[in-house]
Amino acid sequence: xxxxxxxxICTKVNHGTEETPDYEEKLFSTLxxxxxxxxxxxxxxxxxxxYTIEDDGQPETEASTDDxxxxxxxxx
Amino acid sequence: xxxxxxxxGGWQSGAAGGTPITPEAxxxxxxxxxxxxxxxxxxxxxxxxxxxxxxxxxxxASLYYQVSKHQxxxxxPHGVTAGQIGAAPxxxxxxxxxCYYRTVDGxxxxxxxxxLTGITYRLTERHNGKPVYSLLINLGTLPxxxxxxxxxxxxxxxxxxxxxxxxxxxxxxxxxxxLGTGTSVSLNFVSVAERGIGIKSDFDASSYNGYAILKxxxxxxx
Numbered sequence: 001x002x003x004x005x006x007x008x009i010c011t012k013v014n015h016g017t018e019e020t021p022d023y024e025e026k027l028f029s030t031l032x033x034x035x036x037x038x039x040x041x042x043x044x045x046x047x048x049x050x051y052t053i054e055d056d057g058q059p060e061t062e063a064s065t066d067d068x069x070x071x072x073x074x075x076x
Numbered sequence: 077x078x079x080x081x082x083x084x085g086g087w088q089s090g091a092a093g094g095t096p097i098t099p100e101a102x103x104x105x106x107x108x109x110x111x112x113x114x115x116x117x118x119x120x121x122x123x124x125x126x127x128x129x130x131x132x133x134x135x136x137a138s139l140y141y142q143v144s145k146h147q148x149x150x151x152x153p154h155g156v157t158a159g160q161i162g163a164a165p166x167x168x169x170x171x172x173x174x175c176y177y178r179t180v181d182g183x184x185x186x187x188x189x190x191x192l193t194g195i196t197y198r199l200t201e202r203h204n205g206k207p208v209y210s211l212l213i214n215l216g217t218l219p220x221x222x223x224x225x226x227x228x229x230x231x232x233x234x235x236x237x238x239x240x241x242x243x244x245x246x247x248x249x250x251x252x253x254x255l256g257t258g259t260s261v262s263l264n265f266v267s268v269a270e271r272g273i274g275i276k277s278d279f280d281a282s283s284y285n286g287y288a289i290l291k292x293x294x295x296x297x298x
Contacts, residue, residue, distance in 0.1 A: 009216045009226060011194040017171050026194040028213065028229060029270065033222030041217045041282055 003034035005042040007051035079128060082108070183207075193287070203237050206293045215241070215286035218261060219277045226288075227272045234292040236265035239273070241288040250275075250286055263288060 008027040016022030027047055032038050034053060042051040082104055087095050112130040131139075146153065158165040164178040172190040178200060179185070189197035191212050201208040215226050228234070241250030241263045252261040259279035263286075266274040273288045 009214060011214050013192055013194045026229070028194070029227040029272075030216065031223075031225040032219060033224065035220065035222060037220035037280070037282060038222055041220070045216045 002056050004054050004056055005032040005034050005039060005051050006030070006054050007032075007042055007046035009045055010047040186210075191289075199291075201291075203293055206297045208237060209234075209292050209294065211290045211292070213273055213288045213290060215273060215275060215288055218243070218275055218281035218284040218286050220280040220282040221277060224275045225266060225268075225272045226275075227270050228290060230271045230292075232267075232271065233295045234271055235295065236271075237291040237293060239263060239265050239288055239290050241273075241286055243284040243286050245283055245285045248284065250288065254279075261286075265290065 007030055009030050011026045011028060013024045013026055014021050015024055030046075032042055039053075043049060082101065083096065085094070087093070089095070112132070158178075164180050166176040166178055166187055169175045169177065169190070174188075175190045176187040177184050177189070178187065180200075183198055185200045185207070186197045187200050189199070189210060191197070191210070193212050193214050196209050196211045199208045199210055211228060213226060213228060215224070218224065242248065243250060243252070248261075250261060251263040254260065257279070259277075261275060261277045261281050261284070264274040266272050273290070275286060277284075
């Protein structure tokens, strides 16, 4: 089974000005194909350092990227 | 100089009118026309309200030059405003000088948005008559071989018009293909339930920090 790193990337959006900033934190959910190097990426950029490792339930060589993502996101 | 008619009685048709159509009279008229074209005492009649003052050749040439020059002036010489042609006026953002928007039917539509990361901008641009939106997404660090998916934050309510990207660390465009090594990074709009950006690299692209610029329409707009 293929493994995926699941976490959020946080983007800070300034709705104010440079003098009086008004930041909003927006989270964008992210999936990253698991390997040791990519796990280091997840550790660095995951919001609050929080990430999970999940199996997608699909054989590694038979599923397309869309199939995998659909499986990960719970789409039938 | 006041005008004095050559034949003060007024020209009359037919022999009974007594009009002297002679070579002398006709030549006199020719001389008058030539004189009017070259005389220097006719000064700036272009601004005169008189209807009986001749226009010199020089003035005619000047007029022709000015009109031709005006025809070629494409810099809005009359100062026509957007409102005069029925368009909403462009408003410069106070927070982001140099960025302009219009307010149309209560919507803020950007001509050139500041493109802050993570903010969706409705544009003045249309696609098949529908409003186009633009969103800059931080893709983070690109994969060391493998696939990454980053959500747009939208579910199945948007349709992709175009997607482009760039790597801010090395200045590469996305998608990327290395002509020397044959390695590449793909960039796609992925149509799963939660619409997202799919990136796939076949080499160690972890030195890349990617951004994607997505343009899309919303199903809610029809």
